[in-house]
Amino acid sequence: MTITHWRRSLTAFLAAGLVAGCSSGTPEAADVKPQPRAAGLAVENVVAGLEHPWDIGFLPDGRILLTERPASFRIVDGGTAGDVRADLTDVFVSGEGGLMGLVIHPDFDRTREFTTCQTHQDGGQPVDVRLVTWRLSPDATSATRVRDLLTGLPISTGRHSGCRPTIAADGALLVGTGDVARPSHPQDRRSLGGKVLRLDLHTGEGLPDNPFASSSDANERRIYSYGHRNIQGVAVRPGSGQVFTAEHGPSGFDEMNRIQPGGNYGWDPARGGTVQTYDESVPMTDRDRFPDAVLPLWTSGATSTEAPSGAAFLDGTQWGPLNGRLAVVALRGQKTLLFQLDDAGEKVVDLALPTELNDAYGRLRGVRTGPDGALYITTSNGTDDRLLRITYRA
Numbered sequence: 600m601t602i603t604h605w606r607r608s609l610t611a612f613l614a615a616g617l618v619a620g621c622s623s624g625t626p627e628a629a630d631v632k633p634q635p636r637a638a639g640l641a642v643e644n645v646v647a648g649l650e651h652p653w654d655i656g657f658l659p660d661g662r663i664l665l666t667e668r669p670a671s672f673r674i675v676d677g678g679t680a681g682d683v684r685a686d687l688t689d690v691f692v693s694g695e696g697g698l699m700g701l702v703i704h705p706d707f708d709r710t711r712e713f714t715t716c717q718t719h720q721d722g723g724q725p726v727d728v729r730l731v732t733w734r735l736s737p738d739a740t741s742a743t744r745v746r747d748l749l750t751g752l753p754i755s756t757g758r759h760s761g762c763r764p765t766i767a768a769d770g771a772l773l774v775g776t777g778d779v780a781r782p783s784h785p786q787d788r789r790s791l792g793g794k795v796l797r798l799d800l801h802t803g804e805g806l807p808d809n810p811f812a813s814s815s816d817a818n819e820r821r822i823y824s825y826g827h828r829n830i831q832g833v834a835v836r837p838g839s840g841q842v843f844t845a846e847h848g849p850s851g852f853d854e855m856n857r858i859q860p861g862g863n864y865g866w867d868p869a870r871g872g873t874v875q876t877y878d879e880s881v882p883m884t885d886r887d888r889f890p891d892a893v894l895p896l897w898t899s900g901a902t903s904t905e906a907p908s909g910a911a912f913l914d915g916t917q918w919g920p921l922n923g924r925l926a927v928v929a930l931r932g933q934k935t936l937l938f939q940l941d942d943a944g945e946k947v948v949d950l951a952l953p954t955e956l957n958d959a960y961g962r963l964r965g966v967r968t969g970p971d972g973a974l975y976i977t978t979s980n981g982t983d984d985r986l987l988r989i990t991y992r993a
Contacts, residue, residue: 638953639993649984652977654701668697691720694757716762728752749803768840775830782869797823810861826864832910845907849879854895865892905932909966928963
């Protein structure tokens with residue numbers, strides 16, 4: 600099958616706006632269309648005056664820690680955002696890179712530690728993307744670097760830098776990474792680019808029950824799934840441990856995936872090593888080259904580019920009929936997509952586009968569920984960006 604034929608076939612297959620995988624791995628069409636409709640959401644502006652806030656962390660005392668891509672930490676207390684002093688002079692801020700993902704450690708009460716994804720420079724030259732563990736001062740006005748948890752994630756001038764960390768149900772650190780637009784990275788299991796990593800939160804090493812734990816290569820031991828392009832959202836479904844990601848496609852074909860341990864998600868811009876350029880005409884999920892590649896649960900198809908970013912689950916009875924949906928925010932699409940999944944996490948049964956968040960706040964970057972059960976979203980417009988708090992009011 601030619602690429603053109605493949606794209607036309609998939610576009611027809613996506614007439615309902617969805618690709619779903621049944622338990623056997625065979626794709627099946629579902630009669631589910633994205634429905635723009637009021638969802639009964641109330642949107643509160645928590646704080647404004649931010650600059651490209653990338654991720655959100657909730658502290659036990661009720662304050663909120665934010666990363667801003669131009670390399671700054673902010674602490675939100677009530678309706679104000681204060682600066683957090685930290686040495687971030689080694690952060691390489693270019694293109695999509697900078698100070699990115701953030702995760703608060705489960706033992707923060709005792710350690711006051713959190714971990715970030717950040718692009719690293721030396722002498723003004725990009726070196727790598729790395730995971731860095733920090734310690735926040737008791738008054739939350741400064742942060743001190745504790746350790747480089749993991750170095751050597753690939754970097755470019757800033758394109759496809761990823762990088763989203765999330766704590767799994769079992770306490771593992773999950774990290775979605777970008778392929779930095781280098782053709783060989785997604786399919787190379789010695790590279791950390793274009794992957795979901797599963798790590799020990801304290802050592803940065805791969806966990807002993809990872810799918811490639813017996814490999815002699817330390818990077819391969821860290822890999823949970825591969826063949827990805829640019830993951831920007833990682834979410835764990837409450838009560839199940841199921842892992843879902845949001846991923847940028849080349850032009851259209853953005854994806855929402857259910858992650859299978861050891862799964863290959865089929866992105867191969869190197870065409871099996873036959874080209875040296877970053878060939879973006881290949882399918883996002885190339886089943887001609889990789890017959891067992893894992894199909895997405897949803898794709899935007901050939902005619903729509905959403906640029907999905909953060910992902911988080913709505914969790915709690917206060918969400919009414921929306922309880923349990925997966926919220927994925929979009930940069931270019933400037934919207935929030937609410938996916939209703941079946942219990943097995945193998946099929947999308949409904950997709951709502953709440954009009955309260957559709958083209959209302961510009962580009963949306965980060966989304967996390969707060970300890971109060973509300974959904975918190977950051978905008979990424981570059982000027983007077985905001986942290987929004989979303990609740991259900993119907």
